[in-house]
Amino acid sequence: MIVDDPFLSPLYKGRFLLPVGLRLETAQGQFDGLAVSVVLPDAFRAFFRTMDIGDDGIIWVIHPNAAVLFREPSKTDRLGETAADHPVVLAARSAPGHGIVKSALEEGGPHYISAYRTLTTPPLIVAVSLEASEILADWRAQRRTTAIGFTAFTVTLVGFVVVLFRQIDARARVEGTLEQLQRVEADRLKKTNQRLEEALGREKRAREETEEASRLKDEFLMTLSHELRTPLNAIVGWVRLLMSGAMDEANRARALATIERNANAQTHLVEDLLDVSRAITGKLRLNIQPVNVGNTVLSAVETLRPAITSKGIAFEAEADATLAPVLADSDRLQQVVWNLLSNAIKFTPSGGTVKLRVNDSDGGVEIRVRDSGSGIPGAFLPFVFDRFRQADAGTRRETGGLGLGLAIARHVVELHGGTMTAESEGEGQGATFRVFLPRLVQAPDE
Structure with a gap:
């Protein structure tokens, strides 16, 4: 076309x-x-x-x-x-x-x-033209409606966000307060638990100490009855034989010697009990005067030499008689040495050795007693100076005594301002006891 x-x-x-x-x-x-x-x-x-x-x-x-x-x-x-x-x-x-x-x-x-x-x-060219304002009128109206709606939505959203943030902030403050209260309560509960645990620990220790004290009391009573009954039985037996008149002169002399020995042992037990009582009540008194430690120690050795000889123990004693004197109670110092040597003799078997040394030490005098006896168990070493405590406590003990000698000796040494220590590498390794006495310029308070 x-x-x-x-x-x-x-x-x-x-x-x-x-x-x-x-x-x-x-x-x-x-x-x-x-x-x-x-x-x-x-x-x-x-x-x-x-x-x-x-x-x-x-x-x-x-x-x-x-x-x-x-x-x-x-x-x-x-x-x-x-x-x-x-x-x-x-x-x-x-x-x-x-x-x-x-x-x-x-x-x-x-x-x-x-x-x-x-x-x-x-x-041909066919075209249709419309005014832009007419074409965009609906879009602009829709845009205006959308803008109004979006603005309203935005305002609502902002209001909601503000309220939400306020609620979150309030909740955060409440949670912070609750957390702080929880921490305070947790700390209080922790401290309460700690105090309760400490109280329970103290109660447990007190109960254990009470039980231990009760056990020690029972052991002491058994030991005391045994130690008192043993010499009494010997004394009563020999007295009855003497009263029967059927003993010759030699046996009567033996009986009297046995009675005297057991009576002395009984007296020693009673004196130990009295000394412990005086130590506990603070009534143990010292007669302080200048004392030559070497001579005092040797005097104590002489009283125990028969026991050393009869048991077959090798004994060595070194004591310098020229040592400068110390202020001390001579009798109580002899008692300390006698208790240490008696303890060494008691726990040292026949053929063993006991060594005694008295030396100058820095500011005083040291007395050292070393034996090759049964030694001290490591678990018992911290309690070796406790009253009525013995490593072989009970009625089947291999050694006698009330377990008071070392406790009395240390108390006497401490009254002199000195110290006493015990050392042992364990059972069967022997033991060493050291006594340090300071050279006092005046008598200590009693």
Whole structure:
């Protein structure tokens, strides 16, 4: 189809006609003629007026040579006008096919958005133009509604967030207060538990000490009854034999010696008990005067030499009689040495050795007694100076005594301002006892 330039109709005054031609062909596709006709614009107008393009919409039909074939609505027939500078024509020539153009159709006029399409049969440009404000009115109204809604949502959200943060802040403060209270309560509970544990520990220790004291009391009573009964049995037995009159002179002398020995042992036990009582009540008194320690120690040795000889113990004593004197109670000092040597003799078997040394020491005199006897168990060593404590306590003890000698000796030494220590590498390794006596310039308080 061919559409030619419009021309003024010779029949219809002032009206344009649009010539239209159609090529005719044979069945074989050969040219067979040309059908030509003229069309009044009313034919287009009747068709386009059936379309609803709004009050401000415009429909354009433009020839490829930029001649306006039709414009609706139009107060005047625009047919034949040129539109070479029309934005739609410019866009269609640069981008055939279809497209959208936004521009003002008239200088100073409103902006239109035009959608166009180029046709091939017939070769025309068809465009529809609408005011941009009308096209975007719904979108703008929707945008305004959306903006208002978004603003309201934002305000609501901000208010909600503010309230939420206030609640979170209040909750955080409450939780902080609760945590602080929990820490305070935990600390208080911890301290209470500690005090309770300490109280339970003290109660447990007190109970153990009470039980230990009760056990020691029972052991002491058993030991005391045994120690008192043994010499009494010997004394009573020999007295009965003497009273029978059936003994000769030699046996009577033996009986009297045995009675005297057991009576002395009994007296020694009683004196030890009295000394312990005096020590506990603070009534043990010292007769302080200058004393030659070497001579005093040797005097104590002489009283025990028969026992040493009878048991078959090798004994060594070194005491310098020229040592400077110390302020001491001579009798009590002899008692200390006698108790230490008696203890060494008692726990040293036949064939063993006991060594006594008296030496100058820094600021005083040291007395050392070393034996090769049974030694002291490591677990018992801290209690060796305790009253009524013996490593072999009970009725089946291998050695006699009440376990008072070492306790009395240390108490006497401490009254002199001195110290007494015990050392042992364990059972079967012997023991060493050391006594240190300071050279006092005046008598100690009693």
